Amino acid sequence: xxxxxxxxxxxxxxxRAGRAVSTRSPLPILQGILLxxxxxxxxxxGTDNEVTVRTYLEVEVTEDGRxxxxxxxxxxxxxxxxxxxxxxxSNEGEMEITGGGPRFRLREMVADDFPKISDVAMDDSIxxxxxxxxxxxxxxxxxxxxxDARPTxxxxxxxxEGDSLRLVATDSYRLGVRDLDGIKTEGSKIVPYRALRExxxxxxxxxxxxxxxxxxxxxxxADGRLTVRVIDATFPNYGQLLPDGHSNRLTVDxxxxxxxxxxxxxxxxxxxxxxxxxxxxxxxxxxxxxxxGEETEFLxxxxxxxxxxxxxxxxxxxxxxxxxxxxxxxIETSDPLxxxxxxxxxKTDFQYLLMPVRL
Amino acid sequence: xxxxxAECTVRYEGRLDAYLPWATRLIMVKADGCVAVHADGGAxxxxxxxxxxxTLIEDGDTWTVVNPKGEKLIIEFxxxxxxxxxxLGEDPGLVKDGVELELQRLLAETPEVIEAGLKVIRREYSxxxxxxxxxxxxxDGGTVAVEVKRRGEIxxxxxxxxxxxxxxxxxxxxxxxGVFVAQVIKPQARLLAEDRGxxxxxxxxxxxxxxxxxxxxxF
Numbered sequence: 001x002x003x004x005x006x007x008x009x010x011x012x013x014x015x016r017a018g019r020a021v022s023t024r025s026p027l028p029i030l031q032g033i034l035l036x037x038x039x040x041x042x043x044x045x046g047t048d049n050e051v052t053v054r055t056y057l058e059v060e061v062t063e064d065g066r067x068x069x070x071x072x073x074x075x076x077x078x079x080x081x082x083x084x085x086x087x088x089x090s091n092e093g094e095m096e097i098t099g100g101g102p103r104f105r106l107r108e109m110v111a112d113d114f115p116k117i118s119d120v121a122m123d124d125s126i127x128x129x130x131x132x133x134x135x136x137x138x139x140x141x142x143x144x145x146x147x148d149a150r151p152t153x154x155x156x157x158x159x160x161e162g163d164s165l166r167l168v169a170t171d172s173y174r175l176g177v178r179d180l181d182g183i184k185t186e187g188s189k190i191v192p193y194r195a196l197r198e199x200x201x202x203x204x205x206x207x208x209x210x211x212x213x214x215x216x217x218x219x220x221x222a223d224g225r226l227t228v229r230v231i232d233a234t235f236p237n238y239g240q241l242l243p244d245g246h247s248n249r250l251t252v253d254x255x256x257x258x259x260x261x262x263x264x265x266x267x268x269x270x271x272x273x274x275x276x277x278x279x280x281x282x283x284x285x286x287x288x289x290x291x292x293g294e295e296t297e298f299l300x301x302x303x304x305x306x307x308x309x310x311x312x313x314x315x316x317x318x319x320x321x322x323x324x325x326x327x328x329x330x331i332e333t334s335d336p337l338x339x340x341x342x343x344x345x346x347k348t349d350f351q352y353l354l355m356p357v358r359l
Numbered sequence: 360x361x362x363x364x365a366e367c368t369v370r371y372e373g374r375l376d377a378y379l380p381w382a383t384r385l386i387m388v389k390a391d392g393c394v395a396v397h398a399d400g401g402a403x404x405x406x407x408x409x410x411x412x413x414t415l416i417e418d419g420d421t422w423t424v425v426n427p428k429g430e431k432l433i434i435e436f437x438x439x440x441x442x443x444x445x446x447l448g449e450d451p452g453l454v455k456d457g458v459e460l461e462l463q464r465l466l467a468e469t470p471e472v473i474e475a476g477l478k479v480i481r482r483e484y485s486x487x488x489x490x491x492x493x494x495x496x497x498x499d500g501g502t503v504a505v506e507v508k509r510r511g512e513i514x515x516x517x518x519x520x521x522x523x524x525x526x527x528x529x530x531x532x533x534x535x536x537g538v539f540v541a542q543v544i545k546p547q548a549r550l551l552a553e554d555r556g557x558x559x560x561x562x563x564x565x566x567x568x569x570x571x572x573x574x575x576x577x578f
Contacts, residue, residue: 026547147563148543172576236578271574313574339577355575 001037001065002089005057007078007099010042010086013055014075016202016224017046020053021071029113032068033075035088037061045117046071051195052117053202055224062089068109069095077104119225120218122209126165126185130208130221133180134200135325136167137193139350140176142319144169144193152233155190158212168238169193174316175238175353176323190235191217195228202226241353243341246332248305250278251345254329258321260285260299265314267295273311273357278303278333287314310336311357320352361388361444366437369396369407373430379406386422386434388415390447391488394424394432403514407432410517412524450489458564463492463507465567466540470495472567473505473540473560491522494532502526502535511541511559516552523557 017033025031025048034045042057067090074097078086082100089096090108097104137156145153150172157168165183169176189212199205204223211218218227264274264287277284282301288294310333321329326344333340336359342352363386369379384406385397392411413426424432463482470477476498484494484504493505504526506519519537526535537557539548542564549559 148561170577172578173574175577241577273573337575353577355577358573358575 001035001067002062002087003037003042004060004062004085004087005042007081007083007086009057010059010088011075011079013042013044013057013224014071014078017044017053017055018071018075019198019202020046020048020051020226022048023072025049029068029109030115031070031072032109032114033071034066034068034111034114036066038064045114047115047117049115050192051198051226051228053198053224053226054117054119055202065090066111067095068111068114069106070109074106077106117227120211120213120216120227122211122218122220125209125211125218125220126183128165128180128183128208128210130199130203131205133208133210134205136178136180136350137196137199139323139325140167140169140178141193141197142169142323143171143174143176143352145171147171151231152190152235154194155192155231155235156196157188157190157235157238158185158210158217159188160185168235170236170238172236173313173355174320175241176320177238177242177351177353179349181349185212187212188235189213189217190231190233192228192231195226199226241339242351243332243334243339246305246334246341248278248303248308248333250276250283250301250303250305250331250333251328252283252299252301252331254321254324254327256299257329258318260297261314261318261321263297264295265318267292268314271313273359274314274317275309275311275359276331277307277309278305278331279307305333308333308336309359310340311359312340312354313357316354320354323352324350360390360447362386362442363388363436363439364441365439367396368435370433370435371407371431372433373428377407381437383440394422396432396434410521459507459509462509462540462542462562462564462567465564466505466507466562467493469567470505472562473538474503474558477503486522486525488521488525489518491519491526494526502532503538504535505538505540508539508541511539511544511548511561513545513548513551515539515541516548516555516557519552519557520555 036043040061042059044055046053077097081102084100086099093108095106095108153171159166163184164179164181165185167178203221203226206221209220216227217230264285267289268287272289275286280303282299284298286296320342324344326347328345330343330345331340339353339355367384368381371377387395392413395405395408397405409424409426409432413424416423420436422434467479467482470479477495480494480496482493483490491504492507495503497503504522508515516539519539523535523537527533539552539557540560544559544561552559
């Protein structure tokens, strides 16, 4: 193969596909990216056998072909060339990368050893606004577990809910639910969040097609395609956890609450909770760490319900408040030992259910 | 322990065929029968090896190591540069770090975390090649050997497999099945363990310690 393209464009497609490549893979071939040139287009594929990212670039083609070269090194080599046109030319087992003077010659890997990855047909795909989906995923993704011992909880549930697409994630301490209205889909699939986290950085945020298959989920934009193996498991029955209504309702300014919890977190260690004493006129936040000291402050707000004190892990509370996309936050509670529900005062399409800490 | 440094070729015949061409190498024959061929690099990992039990047949310049599955390691020697044999005696084994030892203690107190109905017979149960972390009895009365690691890697599975080999020779205990427990188990280790009929269990150290006992769960 032999192609010519602008450095920045080439560096971009190599780096984006390279994000699927794991440096810890036991198979050397998976540390490479597959370059395929035909019909005036370069297709770059990176995979770790679980997540695959494919990116595309229109290039000036002298000769079609395919080659596998080390992912990180190739992307860095192109990125560090002088600005301008870059040529990639494969010859006798080496890929020559030249542009503006410098010349790299990288040993090619055996292209036939690269996993055969065919693109699934997107016939039954659903169309979404990529930017909106990525934002929604980042909201619920904070609640996804990173513990591989419970693989089901490392994923985000995609579920049809009437005329909405519902996204759900939980690590068993908190649960994030986001409804995307106007996106109709059927059935449910669990997609690993570690792959979804990469959507924006690999295939961009334009108009996006999603296919939720039995084995794989595929996300396609004009910039590329990300496919990931779905998690074959039963998601916890979260519906029963979402309350019909709470007896107590606190409404406070989001930024003020974030700042207050941030100050409390200075004193708290991760496992020391912040207490929220809620009563008419607002909430008093208090954190006590025996060997260090304490912090207390009052935050004005609207409160309807019985006076109550509840405690939350500061990090989990901060995550939830941050994820609410509204100026005012509502915290609904019913009992110091039952989960509290956070959502926006106006926007209720995102809900964050958080278990308290026992006082 | 018998050690030989010599010019040699090594041919493995078994699940696949592998060949090491002529070169100078270190060959170790351990008291338990393990044979390992090392190059001058690569840390602990031999170029090729045959785990015990096996039989070493010496025929002039050729050694043939055969295991019960019929796999063969054939070493053909040229010039022998060095050879020595020395009895090393019983090894005290690895001194476990604090977390691993603590993990073992916590699991001994709550073996049901590993498997429902599991009861500990003895911690650090001795075998001729070292102590297995926990020897347990399952709900059906079967014997279970549990090896505990912070990080579950292939060498931990190999270690448990060796213990099982010896434990299953004891008619009072046999059949003994293995459970490999770690905070995180690498995919390769899991694959090897499952291939050998060993069950893998990942445990949460913080949860076992009760560090988050005040943090309530949704489910």
